[in-house]
Amino acid sequence: MVLVFSDNKNITIEMLSKATELAKEDKSKTTAVIIGKKDENLSKEYISYGADKVINVESNIESYKAEEYTEILKQIIDETKENIILIGSNKNGKELSARLSGILDCGCVVDSNNIYFKDGKLTAERTVFSGKSIAVNQFNSKRAIITIPSKAFDPNKKDEKRKGEIIDKKIDAKQTKSKNIKEQSLKTEGVNVEDAEIIVSCGRGLKNKEDIKIVQELADVLKGHTVGCSRPIAADLKWLPEEHWIGLSGHKVKPKLYIAAGISGQIQHIAGMRDSGVIVAINKDKDALIFNSADYGIVGDLYDVVPKLTNAIKQKMG
């Protein structure tokens, strides 16, 4: 049995396609879990994307917390005996999976985008060492938890006629010693670098916050409109909100064109953009690490190169 859970609908739908495939090999069924309010439309939608059963849990919880969600999922899994559990790999999903695997006493692999059976054993691959290697992990435990990032798998074709079972449940989680007291949205401009086709990124080569407009202009003429940045710009200087931050602990992106201006190319940054189509690097230091990961590079100060590039592209594109 394969169970799928994420608080993100798109990831749930993407995971359902992998779940269908694993269930077929395992000769079992797929179950999707919704935690929150009763939502018949969403339940039906999950069925149309490949769920054989949807468990819709209503509970007393006001906002997500790992302790309560772990308890609810444990209750469901104790009852339904699922042995493969796929969880959406956003930050909530990851901390939830790890706690759950501790409590259920089973193995867990996070951030896997390649899952299959090998010699009868469930196997999950994930990128390690900041992108320098792919670890092939095999489960010895009877039960396995795997977290899956967004866009790892293409969804099944939607089939509105597909039949499935919807089970409504009420589970109240017991009170824990912690509580959420405040929530503040980080999404300020609605930028989503993970969806962008073209990204122009800046790094420490930038001298002033106001100069981001130089990079923005290039992004605009490329019709990409999306500006990214490396760690110092978002985390240390806070010149751009975190939704622009590309890297190991920021966002992972794969646009068709990625331009890195004034970025030295620390391995943590490379880990966030190495799957891009074409990579262009602009840096005044000809020994900068970024050039090793680039298709094209221009050695020069971004303050000279970027405006010239903006003009040249403007002319080229008419």
Next chain:
Amino acid sequence: MNIIVCAKQIPDISEMKIDTSTNKPIIKGTPQIINDIDKNAMEEAIKIKEKHGGKITVLTISPDDCKERSKELLAMGADEAVIVKAPENIDYHMTAQLIVESVKKIKEYDLILCGEASVDLFSGQIGPRVAGLLDIPQLTYALKITSEKDKIIAERNTGDKIVTTESKYPALVTVTKEINEPRLPSLMQILAAANKPINEWAYDSLKKDLSSYVETIDLKGVKMERKNIIFENDLDESVNKLVDNLAKDGVIGG
């Protein structure tokens, strides 16, 4: 306030070489360091101790010799170190079990601090696994911690939101790299660390019959095939060549 800091010894990825024939990473011979983010956890522990008093124990589970790394953390400000020598094939399940058994043996604790993940594998499993096994709250991805006498408050980066969570003690907090700038120990502190106790425990004295739930059967190489065409002469010419190439590749003007 009794604080346990979990710290991992990891290979320094920036120094990790790649075998040119197989593209695989060469782990043997790569210098070992303390996971950066665990130093942020240590810094936070020191700040909490400065405010409330108490004791900091740094706990490391490692298949390799890591005494020198533990000394660095003693120099930073830990009072005592515990090292558990672990078997080679250790996985997250085994590490978490050994941490839990060590915590029980240390006995007195109010707070467990760790990095949100280690920079080598970046799974972030250990903190939440340990919290789950000990049945205590987990305050993950902390950007800021405020410790009060009877509760701890953490501002947490959950990706699209900053969530402020508070908890009574005991609790486990995982910190991000942004939370602070870890201090560099002075020469005096480094010398003084030599006299601080390091306890070495054998893993099978803590937990019998431990075996891995997840086994890494291969570390595959990754091909990073990039054209590496670098223009470094006349700037105008470079820019024009770049634009021509990008148009040829079909990534602009379409």
